[in-house]
Amino acid sequence: MRLPDRRFTAALLRRALYLWIGVRLLVALAGGGGVSDRGLRPLTSRATGLVVLLVGFLSLLEARRRNEHLLLANLGVPETSLAGLSLLSAILGETAVWLATRS
Amino acid sequence: MAGNSFLRPVLLAECIGKRFGSRAVLTAATLRADPGSVTALVGRNGIGKSTLLKIAAGWMRPDHGTVQFCGRVYQHARLHSLAEAGLFYLPDRDLLSPGFSVREHLESVSRRWGREDAAEVVRLTGLEAHLEQRPPSLSQGELRRAELAVALLRRPGCLLADEPYRGLAPYDMEALTAILRRLAEAGCAVVVTGHEVPTLWEVADRVVWCTDGTTYDLGSPAAAAEDWRFRQGYLAFTPGSARTAPRRGA
Numbered sequence: 001m002r003l004p005d006r007r008f009t010a011a012l013l014r015r016a017l018y019l020w021i022g023v024r025l026l027v028a029l030a031g032g033g034g035v036s037d038r039g040l041r042p043l044t045s046r047a048t049g050l051v052v053l054l055v056g057f058l059s060l061l062e063a064r065r066r067n068e069h070l071l072l073a074n075l076g077v078p079e080t081s082l083a084g085l086s087l088l089s090a091i092l093g094e095t096a097v098w099l100a101t102r103s
Numbered sequence: 104m105a106g107n108s109f110l111r112p113v114l115l116a117e118c119i120g121k122r123f124g125s126r127a128v129l130t131a132a133t134l135r136a137d138p139g140s141v142t143a144l145v146g147r148n149g150i151g152k153s154t155l156l157k158i159a160a161g162w163m164r165p166d167h168g169t170v171q172f173c174g175r176v177y178q179h180a181r182l183h184s185l186a187e188a189g190l191f192y193l194p195d196r197d198l199l200s201p202g203f204s205v206r207e208h209l210e211s212v213s214r215r216w217g218r219e220d221a222a223e224v225v226r227l228t229g230l231e232a233h234l235e236q237r238p239p240s241l242s243q244g245e246l247r248r249a250e251l252a253v254a255l256l257r258r259p260g261c262l263l264a265d266e267p268y269r270g271l272a273p274y275d276m277e278a279l280t281a282i283l284r285r286l287a288e289a290g291c292a293v294v295v296t297g298h299e300v301p302t303l304w305e306v307a308d309r310v311v312w313c314t315d316g317t318t319y320d321l322g323s324p325a326a327a328a329e330d331w332r333f334r335q336g337y338l339a340f341t342p343g344s345a346r347t348a349p350r351r352g353a
Contacts, residue, residue, distance in 0.1 A: 007210075073182040
């Protein structure tokens with residue numbers, strides 16, 4: 001599977017990271033996860049999966065809004081690559097949180 | 104060479120059918136693109152030109168029909184696969200990302216396809232003064248030239264451009280025509296859609312009329328202008344009308 005050019009890859013990952021932070025903050029405001037006086041509170045595995053999927057979906061929507069899916073398809077990059085990159089930031093973020101809450 | 108039906112087409116979308124809900128937009132449409140030739144795909148609004156172009160580009164799935172590109176038959180053509188093989192699809196809406204400058208787009212394409220003639224492409228498209236600008240700050244004409252610069256840098260074997268002349272000033276139209284002709288002279292198979300009849304007649308070697316769910320290859324622009332069904336059904340010319348379609352080379 002072909003990946004986008006490094007400039008587009010970095011932009012996609014950065015955007016997905018911001019979206020993940022935003023979604024996580026919203027989840028914390030809604031009372032799930034977030035930070036308490038006893039440190040980070042983990043989400044259930046089901047909620048974590050939902051957060052990752054939501055971030056991936058929103059990130060893909062944003063790439064479509066910016067016409068990047070069409071431009072990158074013209075460069076031989078399938079949309080599945082964009083979807084994979086959209087999920088990656090959220091997965092890395094959730095892994096970092098999981099490691100932090102485990103200790 | 105232009106319009107020579109004995110040439111093996113680079114792109115051949117055959118017997119394409121597409122239905123949206125209960126409305127059959129295309130029933131048996133065919134589109135072929137020959138190397139070194141510009142084909143104008145014309146037809147009334149909503150008749151299925153853009154749909155046919157999207158299907159030929161692998162950007163939309165047909166209900167039936169096949170797409171053949173560079174000798175390979177695709178049952179389910181996808182744009183990224185066709186792009187790898189040398190196709191470039193210019194949609195009727197913006198192609199470039201608003202987050203990157205023109206220079207960054209061109210650099211990405213250069214890196215992707217290993218092109219080193221970006222400066223020549225920039226000169227040809229007259230974008231020297233706009234390289235650091237992002238698409239939202241470009242005029243419609245500059246944006247179209249920037250998109251074409253990306254396509255030129257790719258050096259495609261086939262370019263499908265959906266309404267590239269829409270909303271352009273005469274100066275930009277002329278520049279666009281020169282670029283499309285240059286692409287064709289370099290061996291690229293070009294297909295353009297639109298309603299700008301005088302301009303399309305100027306650039307095209309062949310005219311294909313999309314109507315009633317199918318397509319008719321009308322031959323050269325001069326021959327198309329003589330076809331009475333086409334004149335009545337699309338050009339809306341009546342016998343004895345003072346208006347005449349411009350003829351390339353006439």
